[in-house]
Amino acid sequence: MNEIKTRLIDLIKEGKWKALKKEVGRIEPYDVAELLEELAERDKIIIFRLLDNEQTKDVFKRLSQDKRQEIIEGLAENASKIARLLNDIEPDDRTAFLAELPGEVAQKLIQYLSPEQRAITNQLLGYPKDSIGRLMTTEYVAVQPEFTVIDTFQHIRQYGHDSETLNVIYIVDENWKLLDDLRIKELLLADPNQAVNNLINHQFVALNATDDQEEAIKMFKNYDRVALPVVSEEGVLIGIVTFDDIMDIADAESSEDFHKFGAMQSSVTNPLKARIFDLYKNRVFWLLALVFMNLFSGAVLESFENVIQSVVALVFFLPLLIDSGGNAGSQTATLMIRSLAMGDVKMSDWYKLIGKELVVSLFLGLTMAAGVALVASFRAPEVIVVVALTMTLTVLMGSTVGLLLPFVFTKLKLDPATASAPLITSIADISGVIIYFSIASWYFGF
Structure with a gap:
């Protein structure tokens, strides 16, 4: 890639535009996009101008x-190029792009669209932010049930050029109500003179335009489809969602959950490109909140000051014990x-899981207790019972918190990823300190 990048930059410097256009035309779109992410603004605009429409x-x-x-700002003086670009890209991609722009900028760009594309864009932008309606495209092929297989292929040849996928053909009635969907394989293997109506069984899976995008991820996973139809409340076909769009959303959801699990705002993307203040802003709230939360640990330690002074060896094992509870909780929470996100577990399953988790965490706690007891036998034999009991109970407690x-x-209608690792760790730390020194006070008679 670096070799290609160097060659393109050299051609730009030498002003060899025909050679540059020919060179760029041989590169895969994915690789061109990767290059444009790295090039200087002037160079990326030059290369983008030389791309053909496709x-x-x-x-x-x-x-x-x-x-x-x-790119759009760099093409500001070339209105025809902007108009052609915005009109040519798929409606779902265009909607995703415009939705992230400031309102006045988006409205200005919408004016470049043809009346038909403008109506489609305004319709898609009218759906809630994270709904399937924002994700769908209106470019698909649909036929009526009385079409023969020959008629269907003729219709595909005439209207399928702009369709996002031809792997699935949709069957609708005269009111555009969805009756079924057919994979292209079924049509290819059917009798050419057979009516499409004889191929359908009315057993299709569809999404609702107002559903959350996470619902689409589950549906694609459960039904193994390359595309799914999107219908209105009345069952009217209004668009489709394709697998590649779902992959993008799944990646975004995974990144969002990862950031939340780390107690960061999901707006942090690439740390190399993010501003220092944005990185600071997206991390400071939770960390500051947890600082005050962890003051409880200090207060607990202070209340057990006499125990600590009498058995100093207890301090050596404190980090190990409370970290083990947090680690166990983070594992279970993950x-x-x-x-929950994948739909493998439902809310009503919590009571089935709690018993199983208690047994698993008990075995884990006992195993780890044996390990810490072995260390204590060399370091401070007098605290073996205390550290072993504490290890068992902190792992049990951490795992239970991580599960619940x-x-x-x-249940509170919040994203479960907000049950982040730092929060679980802080709860485990406070509880671990209380458990540890309470057992020590009991065992040593304080």
Whole structure:
């Protein structure tokens, strides 16, 4: 890639535009997009101008939001290029791009659209932010049930050029109500003179335009489809969602959950490109909140000051014991958050899981207790019982908290990923300190 980048920059410096256009035309759209992410603003605009219409569309949708905005701003004096680009890209990609722009900028760009594309864009932008309506495209092929297989293929040849996918053909009645969907394989293997109506069984899976985008992820996972139809409340076909769009959303959801689990705001993307203040702002709230939360640990330690002074060896094992509880809780929370997000576990399953988790965490705690007891036998034999009991109980407690918090947040209509690792760790730390020194006070008779 570096070799290609150097060659393109050299051609730009030498002003060899025909050779540059020919060279760029041989590169895959994905690789062109990767190059544009790295090039200086002037160079990326030059290369983008030399792309043909099909390349322009394919490259633009693969760029990050920031680079898309830079491209549009760089083409400001070339209204025809902007208009052609915005009209050619798929409606769902265009909607995703416009939705992230400031309102006045988006409205200005919408004016470049044809009346038909403008109406489609305004319709898609009218759906809630994270709904399937924002994600769908209106470019698909639909036929009526009385069409023969021959008629259907003729219709595909006439109207399928702009369709986002031809793997699935949709069957609708005269009111555009969805009757079924057919994979292209079924049509290819059917009798050419057979009516489409004889191929359908009315057993299709569809999404609702107002559903959350996470619902689409689950549906694609459960039904193994390359595309799913989107219908209105009345069952009217209004668009489709394709697998590649779902992959983008799944990646975004995973990144969002990862940031939340780390107690960061989801707006942090690439730390190399993010501003210092944005990185600071997105991390400071939770960390500051947890500082005050952890003051409880200090207060607990202060209340057990006499125990600590009498058995100094207890301090040596304190970090190890409370960290073990937090680590166990984070492990369990990660598993539960993923299972809830993927639909493998439902809210009503919590009571089934709690018993199983208690048994598992008990075995884990006993195993880890044996390990810490072995260390204590060399370092401070007098605290073996205390550290072993504490290890068992902190692992049990941490795992229980890690399991229950995602369910609690889900019940409160909050994202379960908000049950983040720092929160679980802080709860485990405070509880671990209380458990540790309470057992020590009991055991040593304070």
